[in-house]
Amino acid sequence: MFESFYRRLTGDVVDKVTNMKNIKAPTMVDNFNWMHILGIGERAKKGLPLYEPLGATINFRGFETLMLVPAQMYNLPLGENEVVNTRVTLGKKAARPLSIEIPIMISAMAYGPSVHKGIKIAQARAATAVGTATNSGEGGFLSEERRYADRYIVQYNRAKWNNRTEQLRQADMIEIRIGQGASVGDGFRIPADQIDDELREYLGLEPGQDAVMPNTFPEITQRGDWKQMVDNLREITEGVPIAVKFGAGDIERDLETALEAGVDVVVIDGAQGNTAGSLQTTINHFGVPLLYALVRAERYLQEAGARDRVSLVACGGFRDAGDILKAMALGVDAVYMGYATIVAMTYSQFSRLKPGTSPMEMVLYEGDQKGKFNIDEGAENLTRYLQALAEEMVLAARALGKDDLAQINRDDLVALDPEVASITGTRLAYLN
Structure with missing residues (x-):
């Protein structure tokens, strides 16, 4: 009796398994994952363009196929007691260059359209x-920040x-913020009914007025207007460096325009760059991944004879000291870090949130858990994180035989595959 039942049961299972419509799920088909399914559902529900936070869900080629020698x-x-210089000067030819003690800056996050004031204060303190240096973001100057x-x-x-x-x-x-990795060629609108009195006053809006970027x-x-903008800003600020930030796209022609305008610093944001909220299409399908972009940018500046007067800053997806060192070896002067700083500030504070609550509710201006963010704890966490990265870079530089991070170059890299070697102009690891 038991054997008969067992044969019948296993037979039913085999019949169902061999019928592919019972087991072949959408997520098994051509990378058709739950993000795609949820995106389809959201569009079907609202009939509106889909906006998302953070960065691309595509795994772009990064620095993992480069190794330091x-x-x-x-x-x-x-030796372990040898001093390694980590100081970087941006806009060396400007009347008032910006010097930073480590080649890592805190990326732009706007108070109001993006994060709340506690986040900005913690970042500034760290x-x-x-x-x-820390960056105001698109909200502009914030007196508390x-x-x-200090910078x-x-x-x-x-x-x-x-x-x-x-x-x-x-x-x-x-x-000058033109674009970023996850948001290029687009603006945004915050409806007036979603703007509280504090944000309305900060942005200089009238009651009932939408916030429009x-x-x-x-x-x-026209193209020549950029130079007038740069000249005006340089005059107003009495010679501080004037930078331009754009999402990597038509890199060489954008750089040509930037050089014509006379900028002191170029900030290039790879396709991995994050956002508080942007169109899903621009997040995942626009731009050039950072590894490709920074190589092209550095090469163009060299060929244009501008490398000694224009500083190059990269951003978009930096997480650890190794990636920063590799970017510097490929020619960047400094990097911005954004989302990693958010994680560093808040990782010890997530336990205050109810299970299932998005951590971003503690970070964003409109987040309903932002009151649980502790500024002192966030500032201390981020300070330690940045100190750890800086110390790791010093230790790595000693292992490379360098007493200045600026000395690290392509000769200190090998590529693990021919494509990356060709892209970056580095040696192949399996050839001498």
């Missing part, structure tokens, strides 16, 4: 503690939010 016998490593930030970068934005002359003059660098700078109607 240690100094051992032919080249000797440095940046000051390690001797680096300036109070805590402060103000974004010049398309809506001119908090970009008044007296505010710009308090900046240590101006960054245009797609473009209204005053830029």
Whole structure:
């Protein structure tokens, strides 16, 4: 009796398994994952373009196929007490260059359209503690952030939010924000009914007025207008570096335009760059991944004879010291870190959230758990994180036999596959 039941049961299972419609799920088909399914459902439900936070869900080729070459016998490593210079100067030819003690800066995050004030204050305090700069983001100048930030970068934005002359003059660098990895060629609108009194006052809006970030700078109607903008900002700020930030795309022609405008610093954001909220299509399907982009940018600046006067900053997906060192070996002067700083600030505070709550509810301006963010704890966490990265870079530099991070170059890298070797101009690891 038992054997008969067992045969019948296993037979039913086999019949169902061999019928593919019972077991072949959508997630098994051509990378058709749950993100795609949920995106389809959201569009079907609302009939509106899909907006998402954070960065791309595509795994772009990164720095993992590059390895650093240690100094051992032919080249000797440095002793454990040898001093390694980590200081970087951005905009060396500017009247008032910006010097930072480590080649890591805190990326732009706007107060209001993105994060709440506690996040900005914690970032500013951590940046000051390690001797680096923090960036205002598209919201523009924030007085509380300036109070805590020893080195402060103000974004010049398309809506001119908090970009008044007296505010710009308090900046240590101006960054003209044209685009970023996850948000290129697009603006945004915050409906008036979603803007509280504090944010309305900060953005200089009238009651009932939407907060609108245009797609473009209204005053830029032709290519030559960029130079006038740069010249005006340089005059207003009495010579601080003027940077331009754009999402990697038409890299060489954008750089040609930037050089014509006379910028001191170029910030290039790879397709991995994050956002508080952007169109899903631009997040996943626009731009050039950072590894490709920074190589092209550095090569163009070299060929244009501008490398000695224009600093190159990269951002988009940096997580650890190894990736930063590899980017510096490929020619960047410094990097921005964004989402990693959020994780560092908040990782010890997630336990205050109810199970199933998104951690971003503690970070975003509209997050309903932002009151649970502890500024002191966040600042201390981020300070330790940045200190750890800086110390790891010093230890790595000694292992490379370098007493200055700026000495690290392509000769200190090998590529694990021919494509990356071709892209980066580095040696193949399996050839001598």
